[in-house]
Amino acid sequence: MAMTGPRGDTAWEVLETRLLSDNWARLTTSLLRVRLRDGTVQEQWREAYDRGDGACILPFDPVRRHVLLGRQFRWPAAQNGDDPFLVEAAAGLLDDAAPEARIRAEAQEELGLTLDVPRFLFSLYMSPGSVTERLHFFSATYGATDAQARFGGLREEGEEIEIMDIPLKEALTMIEDGTIRDAKTVILLQYAALHLMPED
Numbered sequence: 001m002a003m004t005g006p007r008g009d010t011a012w013e014v015l016e017t018r019l020l021s022d023n024w025a026r027l028t029t030s031l032l033r034v035r036l037r038d039g040t041v042q043e044q045w046r047e048a049y050d051r052g053d054g055a056c057i058l059p060f061d062p063v064r065r066h067v068l069l070g071r072q073f074r075w076p077a078a079q080n081g082d083d084p085f086l087v088e089a090a091a092g093l094l095d096d097a098a099p100e101a102r103i104r105a106e107a108q109e110e111l112g113l114t115l116d117v118p119r120f121l122f123s124l125y126m127s128p129g130s131v132t133e134r135l136h137f138f139s140a141t142y143g144a145t146d147a148q149a150r151f152g153g154l155r156e157e158g159e160e161i162e163i164m165d166i167p168l169k170e171a172l173t174m175i176e177d178g179t180i181r182d183a184k185t186v187i188l189l190q191y192a193a194l195h196l197m198p199e200d
């Protein structure tokens with residue numbers, strides 16, 4: 001078999017890949033031949049949805065202990081029968097840009113915020129069972145006078161983002177009561193509570 005994991009785990013090779021959809025993103029299905037540790041060989045069809053990688057950012061104000069988030073409509077949440085207005089950290093697809101350059105542009109477009117120096121935190125797979133995307137996480141500081149816009153997003157792309165300049169404490173409560181339901185946002189808020197603005 002072509003590929004083997006570094007610890008002697010599953011060996012695998014790709015036998016065939018078929019394109020299922022190439023409209024907004026690329027959806028493919030691939031036939032894999034895998035050999036399990038006990039020597040069993042299996043053939044598995046696996047689909048992967050590829051929109052490229054993304055970047056997201058949590059701007060935080062250490063003076064007021066605030067964070068800057070946005071609330072926007074998300075069709076997949078609506079399709080899932082959920083309230084489609086999600087409170088999220090600003091984020092965007094890389095579209096082949098470098099993560100830091102992309103996150104500077106997104107902060108401007110979605111939050112009306114000119115970033116000073118974004119700090120890279122980590123890169124995570126958000127849904128590794130079916131989505132290829134790796135999301136690059138950043139933080140940056142901002143101040144009360146930097147957060148003046150009430151709405152952000154690119155109108156021509158159908159975006160309308162309500163900007164929320166709120167206390168970290170309130171945002172953490174919104175996780176507990178189910179108002180914040182977006183994984184990247186929960187990760188960033190918990191990171192802020194642990195490392196960026198810990199309680200004394």
Ligand SMILES: Nc1nc2c(ncn2[C@@H]2O[C@H](COP(=O)(O)OP(=O)(O)O[C@H]3O[C@H](CO)[C@@H](O)[C@H](O)[C@@H]3O)[C@@H](O)[C@H]2O)c(=O)[nH]1
Binds near residue numbers: 091133157184
């Ligand atoms: N035509 C078309 N446009 C789409 C479609 N799906 C999304 N769009 C548009 O494509 C743009 C993508 O906006 P970005 O800000 O670049 O990305 P995002 O949707 O905010 O995605 C970010 O957040 C996701 C969810 O947390 C992340 O998964 C992703 O990595 C990224 O960081 C939006 O204007 C959106 O309306 C589609 O199926 N068709």
Ligand SMILES: [Mg+2]
Binds near residue numbers: 090091092093
């Ligand atoms: Mg976005």
